[in-house]
Structures are given as C-alpha cells and as structure tokens.
Amino acid sequence: MILDRVFRAIYPLIGLALILAAWQAYTQFFAVNRIILPSPMDVLVASNDNFGLLLRHLWPTLLECVLGFMLAMAIGVPVAVAVANSQILNLTLYPVLIAMQSVPKVAVAPIILVWFGLGIESKLAIAFLVAFFPVVVDTATGLRATPKGLLELAQSLRASPLQVFWKVQFPSALPFVFAGAKVAVTLTVIGAVIGEFVGSNEGLGNLLLTANSQLNSPLAWAALVWLSLLGMGLFGAVALAERIAMPWAKNGGH
Amino acid sequence: MMSKDALSATPTEAAGSNTVFARFDRVGKIFKLPGDRQIDALEDVSFTLGRGKLVGLLGPSGCGKTTFLRIVAGLETATYGTVTIEGKLVNGPHPNFAFVFQQANLMNWRTVLKNVLFPLEIRGEVTRASIERARDLLNLVGLHGFEDRYPSELSGGMQQRVALCRALVYDAKLLLMDEPFGALDELKRMEMHDLLLDIRLRTGVSVMFVTHSISEAIYLSDTVAVFSKRPATIARFIDIDFPYPRENAMRYEMKFTEYEHEAGRALGIAR
Ligand SMILES: Nc1ncnc2c1ncn2[C@@H]1O[C@H](COP(=O)(O)OP(=O)(O)O)[C@@H](O)[C@H]1O
Ligand SMILES: [Mg+2]
Secondary structure: OOOHHHHHHHHHHHHHHHHHHHHHHHHHHOOOOOOOOOOOOHOOOOOOOOOOHHHHHHHHHHHHHHHHHHHHHHHHHHHHHHHHHHHHHHHHHHHHHHHHOOHHHHHHHHHHHHOOOOOOOHHHHHHHHHHHHHHHHHHHHHOOOOHHHHHHHHHHOOOOHHHHHHHHHHHHHHHHHHHHHHHHHHHHHHHHHHHHHOOOOHHHHHHHHHHHOOOOOOHHHHHHHHHHHHHHHHHHHHHHHHHHHHOHHHOOOO | OOOOOHOOOOOOOOOOOOOEEEEEEEEEEEOOOOOOOEEEOOOOOOOOEEEOEEEEEEOOOOOOHHHHHHHOOOOOOOOEEEEEEEEEEEEOOOOOEEEEOOOOOOOOOOOOOHHHHHHHHHOOOHHHHHHHHHHHHHOOOOOOOOOOOHHHHHOOHHHHHHHHHHHOOOOEOOOOOEEEOOOOOHHHHHHHHHHHHHHHHHOOEEEEEEOOHEEEEEEOOOOOEEOOOOOEEEEEEEEOOOOOOOOHHHHHHHHHHHHHHHHHHHHOOOO
C-alpha cells in the first residue's frame, strides 16, 4: 500500500527528471543559443533571479483564473440544471451553447477587450467563456445520469421536486460536476493568458509577452513554467475539494 | 365477484382478513412497444388483501410480478382495472407505503445509517428516537458496526438488508417487496424470514412480496397467490394454514411439502 503510493509519486518524477536531463544535455552539447532555447538551468536561474517579479505577476493571473472559474461554476451549474430538467430549455439553449463553444475564443478576445477594457474584467470574461462549456455539459450529463431506481425511490416517498434535486440528482451528479470543474479550472489559465496577450499591463501572460519581445527567453520560459505550475495547482485544489466533498469515492474521479 | 376469483381458495377474501385493506379489481397492464408491438404483462388480476395480512406473489420470472407490485405502489399506472386502498383509488405513490426494490437501490454517497434515514429525511421525521430506531433495525439485520460505512464497502446481500431497514424505518401500513431476499444466501435468508415475520407481528403491517421461491412463499405467507405465465393472472390462491409465529421446523412437515406440491402444480411444474 504505502510502497505503492511511493512508486506512484516517484515514477512521474523520474519521467520529468529524464526529460530535463535530456534537454539540459542537448542545449549544452550543441551550444544552443539561449534566445532560441534556454536550458532548464537557465530557466531555473531566471526564475530565481526574478522571483519577486514573477510573484507580482502571478497574483493577477491567479485572481483571473479563480474568479473566472467561480463565475463559470456559479452560472454553469444552474444552466445545466435548467437544461437537464426541461426539454424546452434543452432544445432552446443547447444549440446556443454549442455555437458559443464553436467560436474561437482567441478571435473573440479583442472584441471582449473593447467591451470590458484592459482591466481584470476582460480576462475574467474570457476565462469564464472557456470554462463555462465543460461545466454545463458535464453537469447536465451527470444530472441526466441519475439512476432511475433512486428517482423512483424518491417518487415512492413522495419527495418534493426540490428534495429530489438536492438529495438525489445533485449528489448523484457530483462526480460529473467535479470532472467538468477539473477541466474548466485548467482552461481558465488559457483564457486568462489569451486575455493578457490581447491587452493588459500585468499577469504572467503579459510578462511572458514582454520578456519574449525583449529576447529574454529564460524569463519567458520561467513565466511559462509558472503558468503550468499555476494550472497544476488549480487542478490540485479542485481535486482536493473533490476528495473532501465526496468521501465515498475512494479513488476520486479521474 | 370476478370470474378469476372463482379459482381462488377463498374467493372474496383471499387473505382471509376481517377488514379489507386493499382491493385489486381486474388489474391489467399492456406495455406498448415501438412499432405497434405490445407486451401483455398483466391480465385481470383480482383479489383483496386483508389488513395486516401477508401475501406472497409467486410466479415464473418475467410473468409480470414486478409490474403488478409497481402498479400497487403507484409507480406504474394500470392499463385497466383499479387498485383501491382503504376505500380510496390509488393513482400515485401513497404516503403510507414502503417499497423494497428488486435491486438494493442505495445511494452510494450516503453511509448505511444515512441511507436508512432517507425516508425520514424526506418526510421530515428525523428525531433522536427515529435515529435510534434505524440503529436498532440495522442491529436486527446483523449490520451492527456498519452504520458509518458506504454501500460500496458492503456485499450485495448486506446492501439488500440495508434496503429492508430503509423500508421499515417509518411506520408504513403496506410493505411492498420485490424479491427482497433474492441476493441473500440460504442461511441469511431464513434469518430474514423470521425477522420479517417478527416485525409484521409487532407492527401489524400488511405485506405483499414477490418471490420465485416456492418454499419462501409458503413459509412467510398467510396466502400465496400463484401467478400464471405471461400475461400474468392469478392461477391459484393457496391459504397457508400454519399458525404464526412460524418456526423453521415447519419446513420439514408433511403439510409443508403438500403445499409445495400444490404450488408446483399451479405453476405447471408438477403434476
Ligand atoms: N417498462 C416496460 N416496458 C416494456 N416492457 C416491460 C416494462 N416493464 C416490464 N416489461 C415486460 O413485462 C413483462 C413482465 O415483467 P416483470 O413484471 O418485470 O416480470 P417479473 O417481475 O415477474 O419477472 C416482461 O416481459 C417485461 O419484459
Ligand atoms: Mg421482477
């Protein structure tokens, strides 16, 4: 058991270490220009030297992600409930949702910037847009997948529609809600960065763009690493929330 | 009364009670399938259930027993015929019924105790005393110590026993059970039989249960209603003339074997 868990933690680390070693060896052996491809060591040094700077730019991005995610959940879950419980709403809203999802968010970003300005609102809007869809689709799927037997049990006890929702449908859909939330929260990082690329004066995406234009590749890469760490951290936070919210599911969802 | 009743041992009061609890009058069900096909699941099922009586519905699998029980429970509507409970027509789930499904039907996100308490939560009747009652029931079915486990940690038979407790936790007047002991091993099943009879004796609840076990039907029931093949109708009523409380020794008596023989004949598997 314990050994199993140790191995589970060790193997990915070994994989990561191998990739980093090969990358380091490649850049050193071929003396690659660090503007083209900095070595892992360069990135680490840049990350260390610019720690304060990176941290300062982390906060706005983190805030954009968290708020965008919360917005996507706060609006996405009720929409899913409506879509799952009403055939009319399903027929009306689903095509709109799919059309919305099909629009490339990068293409919409400049328009959103015009609407919401250079501040956090525009990033929030884009993060929300990318995260919204998986929340709605997964939650609606989960709500519809409620076992018929449990609904009949509630029916035989003459449970009210609200009781059916809160005591049967919703807890039964919870694994799906979290599956959607985990996808959504990593997508918010993409959304926030798109927003920062298109127009902003802070955030890790903004820092990456600036460093890149100054040919400071190690710093650009450092920002990139921080961004993926941010994504992993957010994913981990939702996964942790899932474990706490669903103690009956021993191995979590994914 | 009905022509079908002519077949029964005691035509008008099949369960032999003084007061009628439920009356089933020519209940029938036709399932419409896509493409103009249909399944005649039930045909003209008529009998009366006396208050506090225990009727076993015995029949070959697929004949329509579950369908009948679901109609009584108000989970399914009859195509024709009527179900009358305490003088009132049934057209939906009744507040004083409890249903034990063929599958345990537990909520995997609730602990065993919380699953048993579910009906009380819905009815707004969770009190210190009712929680105590739930715990007592779990003790009775041999699940002491499992109160805080999740269903996924239990065997199929244990889950079915939790479902039984869930049905017994509130004071239902009619207990409807669809092959409630099917998932249990022989020994546990015999234990559950005595438990059910004990609870019936103490609470006076009326019971209708479905089984395809001849001996189970005879051991438990006041009256066994033997269903024919599909479309199911009642081929025969057999009044079981053993007194309650019943004891396991009864299973080895000559009379028991004769009842088994009679039921076998009604089912068409013995001559
Ligand atoms: N919802 C349904 N739609 C169509 N056919 C059904 C439905 N429920 C049951 N049936 C059919 O009705 C017949 C009786 O089923 P059921 O009552 O479950 O039998 P039993 O419980 O005696 O095994 C079967 O042939 C079954 O396929
Ligand atoms: Mg059945």
